[in-house]
Amino acid sequence: MKNLVILGAGTAGTMMANHLRPKLYLNEWNITIVDQYKTHYYQPGFLFLPFDTYTEKQVKKNGKKFIPKSVNYIQKKIEQIFPEENKVALEGETLHYDVLIIATGSKIAPEETAGLVGPLWKKDIFDFYTFEGALALRNKLRDWQGGKLVVHITEMPIKCPVAPLEFSFLADSYFRKKGMRDKVEITYVTPLTGAFTKPTCSTALSYLLKEKDIHMESDFAIEHVDNDTKEIVDYEGRKIPFDLLVTIPTNMGDEVIAKSGLGDDLNFIPTDHNTLQSKAHENIFVIGDATNVPASKAGSVAHFQAETLTDNIILYIDGYPLKKEFDGHANCFIETGNNKALLIDFNYVTEPVHGKFPFAKIGPLKLLKESVFNHWGKLAFRWIYWNMLLKGIAIPFVSRNMSFKGKVFDIKPEKK
């Protein structure tokens, strides 16, 4: 018997278990998946928790439900990967593998920023990238009296790069609905050159910040949080005061990647952009947030990657060359508040454009334009996630590579 081991039972790992089990003979291949946590979270729902749009129950389920019965599911902490010996040490157990898939994801590392985890952490400073953080923030917002709300990105890359912007838009709607928008000043702080960094998006979407009265501070690389004066301070001494800081801390890959000597300085694993094979070891493949590929760290990306990676695992096992297929395809709904959303579709090289999705000219979803239908799409996606995506069921009419049908390249750069 041969062994295929998947590390991590999040979105990417769970999808791989579901894709591969029917494709590998039961009498030839054992498939084992390892994850220390019992609960599988619907992470896109963390955006809605703080605003009381979703309940706790809507974003968590028992992970085991989504793993095929003929896959060996081990709930233990992963201690270290030994790539030269083809083995993985778990708590009190060692697994040998012929093929390894690493899907250990990324998580926030607030301790990377001085003063973030200080006296104000979870009192006036919150994250919403964890279940606990999003819940604590919800409780804070329920009776917050207003003041300076600062939504802040520490550094790139982050999981779901649009989430902080969506958070700002939803906060605007939330406070308007509560009749207290005039008591809240919203500032969006980014280390990049602006909220929209791609020319098509800055042209098509810049109106949103103005419309929602969101201030922006760009090129801000945080150096520390001053807990006494309640300010974030950058490397040049620029200071931004806050009453409530909602921050996206540094995102990093799992510590086990660092311990195993497999990662870069953020513990992300150097991975071939198109085949998803690790650059250092031919029998190690990487998927989802754990890779260092310059695609968004997002579930939709993991979904498209999973289709390519499944084919490549089979090709690898059978001794054929791998397909250089993955194109960085991402497809994301962006909440803009007031029950509207945008949809964007893009890849490594093509910026988001106008058009209809998934059917050319018909849609029904509109790309890069706000619509109520897109918002329903985002809400419906939770059902798709639990019932189709995790189980590896292809989403009809949405292909793994970006399609150019129905796309309209009509956004001209602004003349300066």
Place this chain on the structure above:
Amino acid sequence: MPVKTIAGVEVKVSEDGYLEDMTQWNEAIAKEIATEIGIELTPKHFEVINYLREKTIAKEALTIRSVGKSGIVDVKGLYVLFPKGPLKFSSKIAGIPKPTSCI
């Protein structure tokens, strides 16, 4: 795509003045872009610029953190070299694309 003459060379640039083709870059172009921004380039600047170009050729994503850990300069030092937007300006001078997010 706009074309601009920098240091006597016609180069393709993005709407905000970043070189579209990093192979068109040379040191004279770097110096002229830097002057426009208000930075006078020193050998230290070029060490950072060359590092950024190498990483870009290797298709690695650039972050302020990775430059800070490169051994050339720490983050504070990077700000001293390229004030008010270290990655933004260093990328522009290095003739590589502007660091972007997904939108």
